[in-house]
Amino acid sequence: MKRLKNLLLLLCLILVVFSLNACGNKKDSAQNQSVWQKDKSTNTITWGVKADTRLFGLMDVKSGQIRGFDIDMAKAITKKVLGKSGHAKFVQVTSKTRIPLLKNKNIDAIIATMTITPDREKIVDFSQIYFAAGQSLMVKKGSQIKNIKDLNKDGTTVLAVKGSTSAVNVKKYAPKAKVLELEDYAQAFTALKSGQGEALTTDNGILFGIASENPAYHVVGGTFTKEPYGIAFDKGQGKMRNKVNAAITEMRRDGTYQKLLQKWFGNVAGFDLKEASQQ
Amino acid sequence: MSSFAEAYTWINFRFLLEGLWVTIEVSLVSIVLSFIIGSFLGIIRYIRAPFISGLFGVVIDLIRNLPLLLLIFFTYFGLPKIGIRMNPLAAAIAAMTVFESAMIAEIVRSGIKAVDTGQMEGARANGLTYWQALRVIVLPQALKKMIPPLVSQFISLIKDTSLATIIVLPELLYRAQIIYGQNTRYMIPMFLALAVMYFAVCYALSLVAARLEKTTG
């Protein structure tokens, strides 16, 4: 009985901590608070990253850490912006959750395979391009589908991820195909494997990452759109954006950028490094 | 079959167990909080205090009749719009506590109601005040009646923590998805592991409850 009492007490305490935490959060939610000011004083940048995307941001089961090109970019940018002691904190996002989380100020910036589009620019601000991707298709080897045109038939189903540009593009390039949108790439690929659709569509870099682990599938038809990736910030965080832009420019000049690109994509068969590093 | 041997490495297993711990943690905190809040609300509903009882009744009915998944979404993605921001763990606990409190309030209310009204009258006739009668006579009996529905509610709660995978809470289901997302051959072994782990926790709880019922009843 006494132990139960203690447990209860402990849990009440947790509740209090949580509620205090919530209040604390509330206080700094003042609309125009500068992310740059906050990050400089805490010496930490909180990045929204993917955890399900091979080559860009993938959870390593062994260490529990997320690894990939986006992660390394974020770490390198953090060091350039805040100095050597700067700390990069990662919050996992999906295509669907990233903008709400940025708007809600759970994260300071998004570096999560996010395409710069005019529609998105109305809601968030983007850095310069840090990776020039293009949308492509992945199918099972031996599939009849060779390119996006083959999908434009009644009765074909294309798999995409919720909140991504790929879903919108498919509706444009193959209006007759049915589009099924899943939570994340792991689930979308699972759906492809279980025959819920004929093709999985998203950006080439992501598809190459999936195909590298699953030899029964391959990327076909080249890229049919341009998907320049940018780092996203909330509106009104110009200072932060300028700092990050300067960091990317410097990384391109001193070779850090090329080194990272080579590290993650150098060995991917069929991947065009030159195309990806376009500005 | 080799996929089982490959999937059940210590590394993967440890990764899953860490997720199971998150599941249990969230469940425990939510169970305790919602039991306290739910009992409180249930009693208020029962005593028919003017205005508040009715008001709480309406709110409880609204929450009870919504999908928990919607509440989780709303807590994590909707509430920040009005300045309430939480991390996935806090959001999951908050949403589950709100939902389960409403469910438990209803269990408590009908549990008390099920205790014979004659008991209350008898106690009052013997000189106890309303509150004394409620506390000493009615509530202990009601609690006995409430144990089975309460336990099935708690089991539901444990199972429902899996819904928080949608706000990227690193609980058991989320971690299994991460593992089979990286190698889809692990899918069946992972689903089996999920089923066994959830079953073990939930079934154990129901066995404890059965024993508890026997000893108190």
Next chain:
Amino acid sequence: MISVFQQHGQELLVGFGNTLLCSVIALFFSLIIGSTFAIFEAVPSRFLHIIGRVYIEVFRNIPLLVIGMFFYAVVPQYIVSIDGFTAGTIGLTLYTSAFIAETVRAGIQAVDEGQMEGARANGLTFMQAMRHIILPQAFRYVIPPLGNQFINMVKNSSVLAFVAGFDLMYQGDMIASTTFDTFNTYIAVGILYLVITLPLSYYMRYLEKKMD
């Protein structure tokens, strides 16, 4: 919030219809399956008892989401190709049938034991007695709890959102992820769920009161 209904009424309506459809289908099949396993537990056969018990305990103690995702992700790869709506509905049916089995079992137990003996003494077989005497009475007892199961089912059908089942939650989620108006969209979705569940819930409470 009204603007959410105005601009996305069509999508929400489709979701609303699918949620209802899925719940009604799942109710129908889980009633059949649930009653079957409940009868298993009433039959004097140790073998059927065990089968009934195992079925109920397995599906009661595993999250619906895990069951639904199993049917969406695993079953099509190895057994038969089914879409998200079907997979979700099957998952919902199996999950709920375990709860319905428990409910119906309690109902059967609530019917006086003497009735079964009387019916048997009058020359009815076990199954005949079950069908004509016991079950009709048992169902009267279980209508309110069954109604509550149906409400749970409508709420639980939201897991179809995970498997691209085009239900109300999925549609709401899609709207929210394109408009970013999370707050109002989820409130609109919530109102639509309440349109189904709230009247049912009050009606069941009324029935319960009447039966007392």
